[in-house]
Amino acid sequence: MSNRDAVPDSVAEPLFAAPKSPAEANPTSGEDAAAEKSATNWSRRIPRLRTDSRVWRLAPRGKFPKIGSIQVKLLTGTLVLVALVITLGGVGIIGLYQYRNLADAISSRAKELPMATQIAQAAAKARDSNTRLCQMRAQATMIDPFGMPHSNLQMESEKFHNTINELGSALDRYFTMVTVKIEQPKDVEAGSTLINPETQRDSLKTIRSILSEIEQNQNNLDYLVIDRRSSRNKMGETLDDLVEKTRAHLVLIHGQMAAFSDHVKGRYRLGIGIAWVAFAASMIIAALMVWIFQTSVLAPFNNLVIGARLVSRGQFGHRIDLGTGDELGELAVILNEMTDRFQNSMAHIEKMCDELDQEVKVRSQEVIRNEQLAGVGFLAAGFAHEINNPMAAIAWSAEAIESRMNDLMMLPDDERLLDSEMTENWRENLQRIEGEAFRCKSIIEKMLLFSRMGQVEKTSFDIVPLVNDVIEMVGTLGKYKCQSLRLFGDETAIVYANDQEIRQVILNLVTNALESVDCDGDVSIYIQQGPKTSTVRVKDTGCGMSAEVQAHLFEPFFTRRRDGTGTGLGLSISHRIVCQHGGQLSARSEGENRGSEFELRLPIAAITEEVTSPAYESWKFQDAQQTQAA
Known part of the structure; x- marks a missing residue:
């Protein structure tokens, strides 16, 4: 996010729309010339009422003042005062003439x-x-x-x-x-x-x-x-x-x-x-004029000053209501609209700050998560080989014993050392040992894959056919045939990535979504290409996620599958692959039993600038540590 994007439109926009001078349009022009041109433009204009919601227009001179304006009030007061002076002077002059006669x-x-x-x-x-x-x-x-x-x-x-x-x-x-x-x-x-x-x-x-x-x-x-x-x-x-x-x-x-x-x-x-x-009439009229001037000019002006002071002290919810219908009322409307725009700008800025704080929290969680992933990678690199060989021996021994048991079952009943029930019990235990051994071996292989991720070859390709292939492949599986899986969005979406790794990520997201919904559930995939990134959103109507699950979703060995299966490394590996490609993988859910949505963003071109995301920095640090250790 650039600094310009962080500034709201209502803040970056001027309160009064003045035309740009040539000096303003040309950055190389001098500031003095720009100031002189701007002053010349403004000296030829006077303000009038605004005609839209954003810009204050300018009106030519020579317009008659409207009824109820301060000009009319002052003119009326002046005329009344002149009439009083003329009346009193006339009375005095008449008296003097009578005295002279x-x-x-x-x-x-x-x-x-x-x-x-x-x-x-x-x-x-x-x-x-x-x-x-x-x-x-x-x-x-x-x-x-x-x-x-x-x-x-x-x-x-x-x-x-x-x-x-x-x-x-x-x-x-x-x-x-x-x-x-x-x-x-x-x-x-x-x-x-x-x-x-x-x-x-x-x-x-x-x-x-x-x-x-x-x-x-x-x-x-x-x-x-x-x-x-x-x-x-x-x-x-x-x-x-x-x-x-x-x-x-x-x-x-x-x-x-x-x-x-x-x-x-x-x-x-x-x-x-x-x-x-x-x-007496003159005094009454003078007192009435003073009262009218006090109520129609001084009091509204005082209220305007008080309201402006309240707004300047931070009470942005205060609105000035004069009800005079003159220039002061117009100025109050201007101040109220300025306050509204400033308040909206402040609300927008606060919202942006909250979003940035939330993004900082997310990025901090990504840093912590990637540190955990780095630790898991070091552990996997350290003891994966040590565990893999014993587990392979256990699996092979179990297979050998099971094969020997099958041979013993082929002997006549009188030559068997064990009865049929005990033999069947031993066979089941051996099969269980064999299955768990191969499961541990699969986990160790994934850990090795997780720890050995490095630079891969990336090309520009259309991700839509890749998503269609994943949908067709998943649709052939019998346990997912009762769920509804649909694709929406653009017909073409170019990404710059490794197609095999992105296929693994999309397959993981789709299978997780299908696992979370019931037989009558619905999984929707939306593809959209933007100016800089292409987006793939996988949305389901399944069990949803709580806030706690969302906080630990991409941590290694964290799983909440309803059938209790899973290693908890699928989303961690997918998140690391996406970060390695300079993209983003995020999850959203309104709560349990309200569905989930995973959003995958990938760049459409090669990243020429240095990636500064915390996840990518963590991955670079981890890759450097593994390279140094090797």
Whole structure:
């Protein structure tokens, strides 16, 4: 088994299938060029979902993110945050604009209120001046028309005219300010101003009309004639009307300012309420966003990190289940599949390690067995000749005595020294001695054959005809005619071996299988040719083997035949022959009464490399020892 064969496919295969660059395909290319080419290939791609069970495909850029992805979540959170900022900023800006409008209105009223007060005071002053003029003229008429100095009347009259002029100037400035305010764009609602400029202008128009009437009639005698009963003239009545209108205008301004104060208080409370509601809604939405971010991003990410740490610490049975459906969920699926593949690879490696351990145990047993075989070979070489000669003498002596007994049986009854019953008993004992002596001789011959195995001539031949010959030969034996013996597999299977020795091995395997089955048993032979070896499997439905029998199966003198016969050297010799040919002979059985299977593997060509199997090494050592001893 090579190092490459020992690595499972799931381990040797990369987790991500990247295309091989020319530098990778050519081993002579530089590592820098390969790294640069690989980086260029990967820089043009982005990962997407896998489409099969092994390779992660790559997708082009520009694909829209799917619903529920982290990109969509972050984009939604950003939009909500921007909406909150815009809402709070809008509320603040609206409040500032309202404050600016209020400040502008108050500033404008601060300029208009002194003017209205000045107009009212000027009107009252003009009325008072007219009253004094009337009194002066009335006194001058009753006492002496020429008694009051003309200068006093003239001064009072100039004062009156100046007051009227001041009133007109102030009214013009005031009216101009109101007109300008009316002509400005109305960017605020009607109830948000201190004073309605339209009402204010109408009031000023009324005052202006009265003032115009006064200005036009300053020199009109009808307005200047004094009523003796009231000591007043018509100008005074007009001035009273002017004072009343100016005061009414002043009262109008103060009243509208009071109403505006109530309106501002209502708007202030409404603005405060809206601000608090917006703030509370913003806080709730912000808290909800934090909770969503925690549950949909941070918590899954934390679970992903914890799961990855558990897997890195050796808990390969742990699986990460986020259920988010986003990139983190996809990453969890990737990690789970990587863990599955790694776990499968580990299981495959453990299985291979167990198989290798089992193979080591088998090879160790082969080494021990071959050491035992070597010891048996040394023993056989040492005392086979010493035992063979006495056993041959015993066998020949028994034959001679049996022949003499047969001669004695030919004599008449009166000349016989022994009766018929005793003679028959002696003949049976002699035959038993003769049979056991020849059996011992056969065992010694097999031991000599076992100890003298060496290099034999090997050729390439088809093993199928050889197996057919063995089947035909065994089929002629009467005791095996009731068993079923069938051949399956390839029609041709080439092996490189010695045909006579392989014939002996196959004959031994077939006869052992036939011995283990009953009359209605079945023995099947399967032949298969592989790329390097040809395989012959002999499978029976017989008595089977226990684990103990399998452990000692190829040991010398170990036999478990049901009839009690056998020397226990057949499988040992067969195993040694197979090892000498660089092959393998193994046995399998699921237990007693469940049948057995022997598998013979032989090379199809001459072994050019040095054989490194323990059995072959043991055989070489034994052969060298025997050669040195000889």
